[in-house]
Amino acid sequence: MRHQAVTVLGLGPMGQAMANVFLDHGYEVTVWNRTPERADDLVAKGAIRAPTVGEAVRAGDLTILSLTDYAAAYAILEQAKDELAGRIFVNLGSATPAEARQAANWLAALGAAHLTGGVLTPPSGIGTPGPVTLYSGPREVLDAHGATLELLTGIDYRGEDPGLAALYYQLEISMFWTALLGYLHATAMARANGISATEFAGTAAKTFAGMTEFFEFYAPRIDAGDHSGDVDRLSMSAASIEHVVRTAGDSGVDATLPTAMLEIVRRGIADGHAGDSFTSLIETLRR
Structure with a gap:
């Protein structure tokens, strides 16, 4: 059975971890990063380094966006705006619910589909049992690509509204940072x-x-x-x-x-x- 071809745009620690998991499972992986040298280890492992965003997007049945924010996603995808029709994008960068909905509408207007994702683990948890990623957007898109996405983490689907995954993600992150800061403050008092x-x-x-x-x-x-x-x-x-x-x-x-x-x-x-x-x-x- 043929594995899907996957493209990963953005090779920070999270993008690197995801590309490595796909390679470990025999997927054809195409990568692109603003700094091409970040792909060197992945290429040595079998990934294909695309010279342009357009070639990277064309190579994948599914394109994972592992970028700092949605502003970076727009800046990158604008380089291949005329080649996005019919493509599937899973944006795993942090965003507000409004930004996620806007991005989904922008891609839909160009003929592309968009899933919002919120990864609830650091890069070290990618490909291990236990961690989950929040998803929202078209259910049929998630169903078609769920087996591929489950290689990264478990799936917690929150509904059709593309903003819901971003909302739940920010709710959890709000609690996480508040609780962690409380822990550090208490620990500082303990050590004192x-x-x-x-x-x-x-x-x-x-x-x-x-x-x-x-x-x-x-x-x-x-x-x-x-x-x-x-x-x-x-x-x-x-x-x-x-x-x-x-x-x-x-x-x-x-x-x-x-x-x-x-x-x-x-x-x-x-x-x-x-x-x-x-x-x-x-x-x-x-x-």
Whole structure:
């Protein structure tokens, strides 16, 4: 059975990892990068280095865009604008939902199909069991090329709207960076008080694992608009975060992060939610 021919545009660490996986599975892989030398190792392994974007796109049944952002995608695809009709593009670069929808419309107007993707793993996870990529766009396109895309990661399809994968991706990334920064801030306080990052790691892991119970308990209440203060109160949250701010100061650690959290909580209190749950802040954040 003939494997699909795959083109990879963009050979940063993620693009390199994807091209290598396809090569390992016997695919015909064509690559293109603004800096051609980045393809040297892949070419030595059997990839074809296309001299132009147009030749790269023509060579693949499927074209993977592994680029910094959608601005880079436009800059590259404009070089082959007249050759995009009938082609399939999977854009795995980060974008806002609006940018993903705009790109899908732009390609559709040129006769091409577009899937939005959000890769939820670093390059080291590509081709390994477990990681997933969020996808949205035409279901028939995903069905036709799913076997190829599953070589990279598992597939989490979010619907026809090309903006949905980008939206879910940004939701997860928002939580990821916020949580990671919280971890680093706590670790900085721990180290300032003689506790190593290794010693603290177990406690941190238990804290994050326990967050799933929070999500499961509060999500139905949030959907119902129920921010009753029967379990927790925003005034209690303010007092708790104030202690974190003071502990950071006493430890000689920058308190910008907990101070910003405290400011949001105080805004919620000013909105009249002192006796309501911490979840009432969702109303404050929406404004």
